[in-house]
Amino acid sequence: MGLDPVIHAPVRLQIVALLAAAEEAEFAFVRDQVEVSDSVLSKHASALEAAGYVDIRKGYVGKRPRTWLKLSARGRQAYLAHVAALQAIVARSGLRLTPE
Amino acid sequence: MGLDPVIHAPVRLQIVALLAAAEEAEFAFVRDQVEVSDSVLSKHASALEAAGYVDIRKGYVGKRPRTWLKLSARGRQAYLAHVAALQAIVARSGLRLTPE
DNA sequence: AAAGTACTTTCCTTATTGGAAAGCGAAACG
DNA sequence: CGTTTCGCTTTCCAATAAGGAAAGTACTTT
Numbered sequence: 001m002g003l004d005p006v007i008h009a010p011v012r013l014q015i016v017a018l019l020a021a022a023e024e025a026e027f028a029f030v031r032d033q034v035e036v037s038d039s040v041l042s043k044h045a046s047a048l049e050a051a052g053y054v055d056i057r058k059g060y061v062g063k064r065p066r067t068w069l070k071l072s073a074r075g076r077q078a079y080l081a082h083v084a085a086l087q088a089i090v091a092r093s094g095l096r097l098t099p100e
Numbered sequence: 101m102g103l104d105p106v107i108h109a110p111v112r113l114q115i116v117a118l119l120a121a122a123e124e125a126e127f128a129f130v131r132d133q134v135e136v137s138d139s140v141l142s143k144h145a146s147a148l149e150a151a152g153y154v155d156i157r158k159g160y161v162g163k164r165p166r167t168w169l170k171l172s173a174r175g176r177q178a179y180l181a182h183v184a185a186l187q188a189i190v191a192r193s194g195l196r197l198t199p200e
Numbered sequence: 201a202a203a204g205t206a207c208t209t210t211c212c213t214t215a216t217t218g219g220a221a222a223g224c225g226a227a228a229c230g
Numbered sequence: 231c232g233t234t235t236c237g238c239t240t241t242c243c244a245a246t247a248a249g250g251a252a253a254g255t256a257c258t259t260t
Contacts (some may be wrong), residue, residue: 003110009247010103013189020193027207040249042208058207063258065206083195086186089113093120095183109216127238140218142239158238163227165237 002085004078006051011036011044016079019054019071027067045069053078102185104178106151111136111144116179119154119171127167145169153178 007016014034019025031041048054053075057068071079090096107116114134119125131141148154153175157168171179190196 005110008108008110010105010108011248013103017189017193020195037250038207039209039251043248046208065257067207079193083190083193086190089117090183090186092114093117093179093183095120111217137219138238139220139240143217146239165226167238 002081002088004082006047006053007078007082009044011040012048015044015048015069016053016071016075019069020076020079024057024068024070027069030069048075102181102188104182104185106147106153107178107182109144111140112148115144115148115169116153116171116175119169120176120179124157124168124170127169130169148175
């Protein structure tokens with residue numbers, strides 16, 4: 001049916017959609033946008049990484065550790081396919097979910 | 101975040117989208133379109149009914165029992181709100197999920 | 201040395217889902 | 231009549247999944 005279970009979970013759908021818009025996003029930024037706790041974001045980010053959909057990069061800003069999340073090419077593909085599947089489902093109701 | 105957990109589950113999303121397009125649909129028709137077993141459809145239909153989103157009507161065709169599913173007004177509202185929430189999320193990625 | 205930052209992991213409990221199989225009431229069949 | 235069949239419904243049974251709380255890690259700052 002085309003929906004990707006890794007992406008379909010509400011929190012992960014939000015994370016992926018957010019990342020699809022940006023090059024890279026900081027852990028804290030994503031956490032605040034999606035409104036989840038550190039632990040919840042950490043777990044979902046790991047799940048997305050394990051699926052090969054997100055790359056997690058660790059670095060520093062000054063001397064403070066920081067984590068960035070980024071959609072991988074596979075993640076972007078999977079996201080596009082997932083949205084296409086959603087569109088197909090929603091289209092049956094007469095609504096649309098497609099660009100233009 | 102606006103996503104309705106009752107509607108978000110893949111099988112139920114498909115059921116609701118299907119019902120949104122039609123006045124009423126037969127149990128067997130929905131089961132075949134969504135490609136689930138009798139027991140799975142029965143459970144999800146009950147869940148949707150318990151939420152007040154679907155009306156289940158029982159009757160006969162000739163002498164054979166038949167069950168029809170229909171979106172209730174509340175179900176339609178909830179579905180539209182759910183799709184709006186999906187649109188909002190997907191819109192962040194630059195894609196659209198909206199009619200026209 | 202103690203506290204704080206930025207997460208990560210563990211622990212635990214609750215919820216959800218699906219498949220398989222048994223159940224059920226009415227009708228059709230031999 | 232007794233047995234199948236039809237059209238679902240319900241029960242039983244794991245398998246996951248998900249979140250909150252709290253502890254842990256590796257540094258850095260005070």
